[in-house]
Amino acid sequence: MAKILGGITTSHIPAVGNAIQKELFDDPYWKPFFDGYPKVHEWLAANKPDYVVNIYNDHGLGFFLDRMPTFAVGAAHEYRNEDEGWGLPSLPPFPGAPELSWHIIESMVADEFDITSCQELPVDHGFVVPMQLFWPGAPNNADMPRSVPISANTVQHPIPTLKRALDFGVSLRKALESFPEDAKIVVLGTGGLSHQLDGERAGFINKEFDQYCLENIVHNPTELTKISRMELVEKAGAQGTEFLMWMMMRGALGDNVSEINRNYHIPVSNTGAGTLLLECA
Amino acid sequence: MDQPGFDAHTHIPGTTIFDGAQAMKGYNLNKMCFSFNRAENRDAFKEDAEAYMEKFELTEAQKKAIRSSNILAMIAEGGNIYYLAKLAGIFKLSVQDVGGLQTGMTTEKFKEFLASQA
Numbered sequence: 115m116a117k118i119l120g121g122i123t124t125s126h127i128p129a130v131g132n133a134i135q136k137e138l139f140d141d142p143y144w145k146p147f148f149d150g151y152p153k154v155h156e157w158l159a160a161n162k163p164d165y166v167v168n169i170y171n172d173h174g175l176g177f178f179l180d181r182m183p184t185f186a187v188g189a190a191h192e193y194r195n196e197d198e199g200w201g202l203p204s205l206p207p208f209p210g211a212p213e214l215s216w217h218i219i220e221s222m223v224a225d226e227f228d229i230t231s232c233q234e235l236p237v238d239h240g241f242v243v244p245m246q247l248f249w250p251g252a253p254n255n256a257d258m259p260r261s262v263p264i265s266a267n268t269v270q271h272p273i274p275t276l277k278r279a280l281d282f283g284v285s286l287r288k289a290l291e292s293f294p295e296d297a298k299i300v301v302l303g304t305g306g307l308s309h310q311l312d313g314e315r316a317g318f319i320n321k322e323f324d325q326y327c328l329e330n331i332v333h334n335p336t337e338l339t340k341i342s343r344m345e346l347v348e349k350a351g352a353q354g355t356e357f358l359m360w361m362m363m364r365g366a367l368g369d370n371v372s373e374i375n376r377n378y379h380i381p382v383s384n385t386g387a388g389t390l391l392l393e394c395a
Numbered sequence: 396m397d398q399p400g401f402d403a404h405t406h407i408p409g410t411t412i413f414d415g416a417q418a419m420k421g422y423n424l425n426k427m428c429f430s431f432n433r434a435e436n437r438d439a440f441k442e443d444a445e446a447y448m449e450k451f452e453l454t455e456a457q458k459k460a461i462r463s464s465n466i467l468a469m470i471a472e473g474g475n476i477y478y479l480a481k482l483a484g485i486f487k488l489s490v491q492d493v494g495g496l497q498t499g500m501t502t503e504k505f506k507e508f509l510a511s512q513a
């Protein structure tokens with residue numbers, strides 16, 4: 115049976131992709147952000163996962179408002195990073211793991227989660243930037259695991275509740291642990307932390323709330339399910355709702371985790387940027 | 396949708412909740428912005444913005460918001476920031492430029508404001 119090694123969260127700001135491309139790792143603006151990743155690289159090099167389940171939120175590349183799935187699971191042989199409208203050079207495709215995808219879909223629908231399966235899914239910066247951060251040169255990295263993208267809707271309200279996101283992770287854990295292969299799996303939760311791009315309140319960042327979330331998600335994620343969705347918008351900013359991805363990841367790790375690495379820095383672009391590496395017992 | 400006596404949201408100053416009502420109002424505007432994922436569509440817009448907006452049947456208020464680069468008005472007319480970001484890309488505006496435009500700050504001031512929250 116497969117084993118979940120741990121989970122890694124990170125912000126997935128498009129500007130990070132740009133900074134990686136320009137190799138701004140020691141630039142004074144970027145250094146405090148990139149300093150959060152060497153420990154993650156060490157851990158991945160030591161543990162070498164076979165699969166990565168990448169929980170992110172699409173930002174208007176893979177889905178439009180005509181059909182907006184609340185929870186979508188990719189089930190393709192590969193995932194292409196297409197033009198998001200900014201004409202950035204796109205990467206070679208990321209290798210998929212359709213047999214694991216369909217196992218997750220079967221298991222979670224049986225567990226009463228209503229999943230949208232996607233045999234084609236162009237992936238945007240929400241999926242790609244974390245891969246580049248964790249596996250430098252991705253997808254051209256010898257250790258690049260095969261991937262399953264999972265996207266949750268944070269584009270359009272109503273979005274899932276924090277409790278639903280955590281429960282999703284718990285159900286995902288059951289699915290992954292019952293995958294009949296001796297495989298090692300890492301789960302990513304990407305997005306956040308606090309930021310707001312739109313409206314008169316654009317630029318809003320909430321350090322105190324981010325710290326509260328970082329503190330509780332490690333050993334006390336249930337506490338965070340008390341936060342209502344409107345409260346999340348108010349405290350994390352309109353796009354800070356991406357914290358739902360962190361909750362989904364956290365649910366997949368089970369009760370006993372140890373914190374290996376944490377980084378938090380303001381601002382990266384418009385965002386309070388957070389990174390967390392949690393190892394399963 | 397608007398249902399008398401029922402409001403799913405709390406009011407958060409300076410924040411528009413992009414819900415079903417907004418998503419319906421802004422459908423064509425967002426659909427046009429979604430089309431900008433393709434370079435040939437961005438070129439078509441740059442060539443003749445009026446004709447391109449007409450093709451997507453934008454309302455007069457939506458057209459006016461775009462003509463005047465009024466991002467707050469685009470949001471009021473149902474625009475969603477993730478789709479509008481693709482329109483901003485055509486004008487080579489960064490998210491800090493977009494933030495400045497919405498808050499009445501220069502981009503430099505807006506960046507200082509971001510850093511001040513550290």
Ligand SMILES: [Fe+2]
Pocket residue numbers: 126127173240305306356
């Ligand atoms: Fe995002």
